[in-house]
Amino acid sequence: MTTRAPFGSWPSPITAASLVASSTPVGSPRFVGDSIWWLEGRPAEGGRFTVVADGEAHRELVPAPYNVRSRVHEYGGAAWAPVDDGAGDRLVFANFADQRVYLHTGDGLGPLTPASVPAGEPGADPQLRFAEFTASRRDGEVLAVCEDHTGAAPERYIVAIPLDGSAAADAAALRRVTPPSRFVAYPRVSPDGTHLAWISWEHPQMPWDGTVLHVGDLDDTGMVGRVRDVAGSTTESVLQPEWLDATTLAFISDRTGWWNLYAQDLDADGTRALCQRAEEFAEPLWQIGTTWYRVLDDGRILTAHGTHGMALGLLDPDTGALRDLDLPLTHALPSGVRAGTGSPGAGLQVLTLSQDTTEGAGIRLVDVDTGTIHTVRRSLAELPAAGALPVGRAMDFPGDGGAVVHANVYAPALAGLDGPEGELPPFVAFVHGGPTGQARIGLSLNIAYYTSRGIGVVDVNYAGSSGFGRAYRDRLAGQWGVADVADTVAVMRGLVDAGIADPQRLAIEGGSAGGWTTLACLTDTDTFAAGISRYGVADLEALVADTHDFEAHYMESLVGPWPEARELYAERAPINHVDRLDCPVLLLQGDEDRVVPPNQSRKFADALAAKGIEHAYVLFAGEQHGFRKAANIVRAQELSLAFYAHVFGFTADVPPIELTRGAGRTP
Structure with missing residues (x-):
């Protein structure tokens, strides 16, 4: 029997707290001898990351307060590696707080690189940062990428780090390769x-x-x-x-x-x-x-490939023949390969960081010959009831000038529930970051959190998104704030024309570059009734002055040469067009964000207050570019739902949000 209830107010079993309680970020898996090690987040410990080894009881190898996370390029990655195939639990890792490299052994751990916070400047950024550790040709050292901020301008190079700890007190012992x-x-x-x-x-x-x-x-x-x-x-x-x-x-x-x-x-x-x-x-x-690929001992290549997601295939480099593995995964990257171990007759095994529609993201061990999948570690410890999960479908929409815009559509879904007869549901456009990111179909509790309450979600792969070739990415060249906006509006127009979404209850949200597209859509179009920007860009001129080295010139390809195109930067920036905005806005921001500094959202909040537009500006202490602390993840999710409940007039199972038309404050 189907019960009808207002869209947005359905009694979902998926709470914001359950998103965090059952979700553990995992990544960077490695074969280490006969074991598997991986990186695992600890949202309840302030978002700390550690290295974990498999076994009957997973062993945490790097103890608190150490946080295995690199700041190379600010986005990090490749922050740890085993040493000597992990004999005695030996590994090297970059520690987030000081960016020093440490050697962990079964007997303890100690630093391998020198402290690099400038003398007399406590709290300043470390000047030496390291990542992507790999074996050297010489015994007693590892190679790594070094990001060096000690000179007039940042530079990077490959460096050899001695494992005897001699460089911990003497930077001269680090050898530039x-x-x-x-x-x-x-x-x-x-x-x-x-x-x-x-x-x-x-x-x-x-x-x-x-x-x-x-x-x-x-x-x-x-x-x-x-x-x-x-x-x-x-x-x-x-x-x-x-x-x-x-x-x-x-x-x-x-x-x-x-x-x-x-x-x-x-x-x-x-x-x-x-x-x-x-x-x-x-x-x-x-x-x-x-x-994205691994070379096998017999010369074949196990590679990821695809468009809307990546499948795994075996490539014969001599003939070019590519045979896909028959796996129920929507996206998979090979992290390691080895000969089968354990059960008799086990064939070639591949370790993957992968995604599917039923269990979500996780680390999986795949037998290449049989297609058997063993889940090593799911990101989601507990899976929600199948009746609370939406079914995503890839759809193409006609864009401006004959362009085709890709998107993944998730209709509201909760077993036994439907909306009022003759009523269409509200829909939220998710716009990913990057802007070179990609929205892929898979189990996402963030999406299910909305759809199980009766709110539709469309995940938009606007111009600039990856997965569809360089020409699709290059559609955004010089057109950031134009092509992405047009594509997002085209998708929403397509949903309305198809009778899928209520045209009066369309919203948009995104983080980082997705926050930019959110604010640009709100200031340049009248398509949306509300928007949420998470650490989004609002002022291009300020971003050029404030952002980090990796993206210091990114705007030149997305907008135009700086400072020659200064007028274009001003014209594109949402901060300069708040006068054209007339709907509520929620701004969520981390106070330690080096990628999109807090002044971006703060200035936008001030502009909203000056015009008297309903809004809330929430600053999260101790968060960087993306929220990692459990309490903050919960709060941000509940604020988002409460915001939509306020705007669209439904009753939500979260505390109400306080919006203001005057000076912004944290509700």
Whole structure:
């Protein structure tokens, strides 16, 4: 029997507290000997990350208060690695608070790199940061990417870190292996130890715009001598070099408009395409160390590829034949491969960080021959009832100028509940960050939190999104605040025209670059009745002055050259068009955000107050770019639902929100 109740007020079993209580961020899994280790978040401990080993009872290897998280490029990534295959629980990791590298053993842990907070400046940012640790050709050291802020301008290079701790008190014991560049990534030593491969790029490029793949000869001291540029340019993005043998290097390039796999024999001229398809074999490099393929011992390549998500396939590099694994995963990245262990007859196993529609994100062990999947660690400890979960479907919508806009649509869904007869549900547009991110279909409790209450969600892959080739990404070049806005509006128009969404109850929300698109949609269109910006960009000129080094020139590709296009920056910025806005706004912001500083949302709140528009500005203490503390995640989610209940007039199972028309304050 179906009960009818107002959209938004359905009695959902998914609470904001359950989102945190049952959700544990996991990532960066590795095979370590016969074990599996991975990175695991602790929302209840202020968002701390630790390294965990599998077993009958999962063992936490890095104790509190250490927080395994790098600040290289501010977005971090690749913050830990095993040493000597984990013998004696040996691993190295970057600690978030001081950005020093530590060696953990079964007997304890100690620093490997020097303290780098400027003397007399407690609370200042560490000047040396490290990530992407890999084995060196020399015993007693590891290689890593070093981000160095000690000079007049930041620079990065590959550095050798001694494992005996001698560099902990003497920075001179850190040995620079490569020449410096503005940005570097992917240090890879050849199997015979004679060459080092890595990529670099310079301002104003981002790594998805253009990078260069280098190969350097390693001398007896472990230093790079002669350097050759193998591939890449300011307009060709090359990612993830991996050695196929001592003289053959595989890599990913988007030279055809799609990130595909290639190989280069260092003893021969020319590059060989391993598999050319109108699909992506990589994604934008936001977090250092991200990988999309693994080379097997027999020479085959296990690779991720796809458009709306990534499937796993086995590639024969000699023939170009690619055989997909038959797996119920909507997105999967290979984190490691090994010969089968355990049960008799077990075949090749692949360790994945993956997503599906029933259990969500997690670490899974896949038997390549049988397709059997063993879940090592789910992000969600407890799964909600199936009747509270929506079914996502990929839809294409006609955009301006004949463009096709991709989006994933989730209709309201709760078993036994429906809305009032003849009434259409409210719909919220989710706009992802990046803006090169991608919305993929999978189990998301953030989406189910809304849909199980009777609020529809559409996850928009606007111009600039990844997964659909370079041309789709480049539609946003010079058009940020224009093409993304037009695409989002086109999707909402399509939902209304199809009779799926109530045109009077459309809302929009997003974080970071998605917050920018949210505010731009609110100030440039009359499509939406409400919007929520999470640490979103509002003032481009202020962002150019305040943002961190990794994105210091990003606006040049998204908007135009600075300062020559200053007038265009001012014209695009939502902060300068609040006079065109006439709907409630909720602003959520972390007070330690280095990527989008708090002054962005604060200035927008002040502008809303000056015009007398209903709003709330909430500043979360101790949060950076994205919320990691359990209490703050709960509060932000409940505030969001309460905001929509206030705007759309339904009763919600959360405390009401207090909005103001005057000076902004934290409710």
